[in-house]
Amino acid sequence: MASASLFKPSAATVLDKSDWVKGQTLRQANVSAVRFNAAAPSALTVRASSYADELVKTAKTVASPGRGILAMDESNATCGKRLDSIGLENTEANRQAYRTLLVSAPGLGNYISGAILFEETLYQSTTDGKKIVDVLLEQGIVPGIKVDKGLVPLAFSNDESWCQGLDGLASRSAAYYQQGARFAKWRTVVSIPNGPSALAVKEAAWGLARYAAISQDNGLVPIVEPEILLDGEHGIDRTFEVAQKVWAEVFFYLAENNVMFEGILLKPSMVTPGADCKERATPEQVASYTLSLLHRRIPPAVPGIMFLSGGQSEVEATLNLNAMNQSPNPWHVSFSYARALQNTCLKTWGGRPENVKAAQDALLQRASANSLAQLGKYTGEGESEEAKKGMFVKGYVY
Numbered sequence: 246m247a248s249a250s251l252f253k254p255s256a257a258t259v260l261d262k263s264d265w266v267k268g269q270t271l272r273q274a275n276v277s278a279v280r281f282n283a284a285a286p287s288a289l290t291v292r293a294s295s296y297a298d299e300l301v302k303t304a305k306t307v308a309s310p311g312r313g314i315l316a317m318d319e320s321n322a323t324c325g326k327r328l329d330s331i332g333l334e335n336t337e338a339n340r341q342a343y344r345t346l347l348v349s350a351p352g353l354g355n356y357i358s359g360a361i362l363f364e365e366t367l368y369q370s371t372t373d374g375k376k377i378v379d380v381l382l383e384q385g386i387v388p389g390i391k392v393d394k395g396l397v398p399l400a401f402s403n404d405e406s407w408c409q410g411l412d413g414l415a416s417r418s419a420a421y422y423q424q425g426a427r428f429a430k431w432r433t434v435v436s437i438p439n440g441p442s443a444l445a446v447k448e449a450a451w452g453l454a455r456y457a458a459i460s461q462d463n464g465l466v467p468i469v470e471p472e473i474l475l476d477g478e479h480g481i482d483r484t485f486e487v488a489q490k491v492w493a494e495v496f497f498y499l500a501e502n503n504v505m506f507e508g509i510l511l512k513p514s515m516v517t518p519g520a521d522c523k524e525r526a527t528p529e530q531v532a533s534y535t536l537s538l539l540h541r542r543i544p545p546a547v548p549g550i551m552f553l554s555g556g557q558s559e560v561e562a563t564l565n566l567n568a569m570n571q572s573p574n575p576w577h578v579s580f581s582y583a584r585a586l587q588n589t590c591l592k593t594w595g596g597r598p599e600n601v602k603a604a605q606d607a608l609l610q611r612a613s614a615n616s617l618a619q620l621g622k623y624t625g626e627g628e629s630e631e632a633k634k635g636m637f638v639k640g641y642v643y
């Protein structure tokens with residue numbers, strides 16, 4: 246997969262990296278290396294990123310059997326809300342203590358292949374002075390980085406939002422790669438009760454595609470995450486309809502932007518009824534709708550589908566994932582949960598040093614349950630009442 250033959254009318258507008266990454270020694274990506282293609286003499290062929298092989302390898306490592314992603318990329322504001330829920334102040338020291346607890350849980354790498362970090366954490370050390378990135382690598386976990394800059398109102402829409410962060414993304418991505426990140430995440434959202442308008446869907450898809458191309462050009466495997474929010478009273482069929490539309494547009498623009506599908510990962514919402522819909526769905530129904538969606542919209546070249554939990558309870562998210570892995574899929578179907586991995590762990594910790602081990606055990610229990618669900622072998626036995634509580638919050642920001 247080193248040199249996908251992609252046609253571009255001209256490469257004259259491609260900037261050399263040195264124009265925008267001042268003073269950094271970078272491996273030069275070959276996206277601007279134009280060569281003549283004898284098979285199509287009138288066209289210029291542009292090699293894919295020289296990171297192509299590495300991107301494929303990284304994506305495969307993250308999408309490895311029995312493992313998934315620990316999403317611990319809460320922005321400082323969101324992390325503050327989590328800390329507040331256990332009575333802790335949102336200080337850098339408290340965030341560091343919590344993140345140290347997460348990344349140093351013994352044996353975490355048996356179940357977790359990648360960890361998404363917030364920028365602060367990528368440059369942070371543990372409480373005993375080790376770089377967090379190094380602790381992850383020692384655990385066999387690939388470090389990733391949240392690169393979007395959050396949601397803002399989308400003008401002239403139906404109270405919808407769009408995701409910021411493309412300005413300066415290339416130079417930030419290059420710096421994150423140097424710091425040890427090997428994959429990236431960009432979360433944008435689509436609201437069903439607010440439309441979604443054609444404008445909001447197009448904007449979400451285009452932003453994801455530009456981000457994905459820039460990430461690949463800088464050696465980071467992009468996680469493509471158009472979250473279809475749980476908010477609403479709609480039934481599962483409506484979610485399915487909207488999801489089909491969203492993923493059609495996302496793949497249209499990914500292709501238009503020459504993104505290499507073998508070097509991306511997806512982070513979809515599962516297809517479920519809206520949070521306020523009276524008719525609930527069983528894990529088998531969620532799995533059936535979600536797999537139909539994936540079969541219709543996602544090419545088998547994509548190595549991994551890493552679901553978000555979106556406010557489902559820890560147990561529900563695990564049961565749904567397990568139901569999707571009852572027969573072989575063309576892609577690795579796994580998890581990239583934040584709330585559904587961390588909730589019991591955070592509450593068990595409660596900010597007390599003497600609870601660190603119990604909290605790590607709670608994290609490991611969720612991680613191993615989801616590892617089993619990735620293999621289709623989770624039984625749901627012995628789960629606590631806490632793990633069955635839903636975590637849906639209206640208009641959730643990350």
Ligand code: 13P
Pocket residue numbers: 316317318361430432470553554555556581582583584585643
């Ligand atoms: P949740 O699993 O809490 O929905 O997290 C979503 C997310 O995007 C984290 O990276």
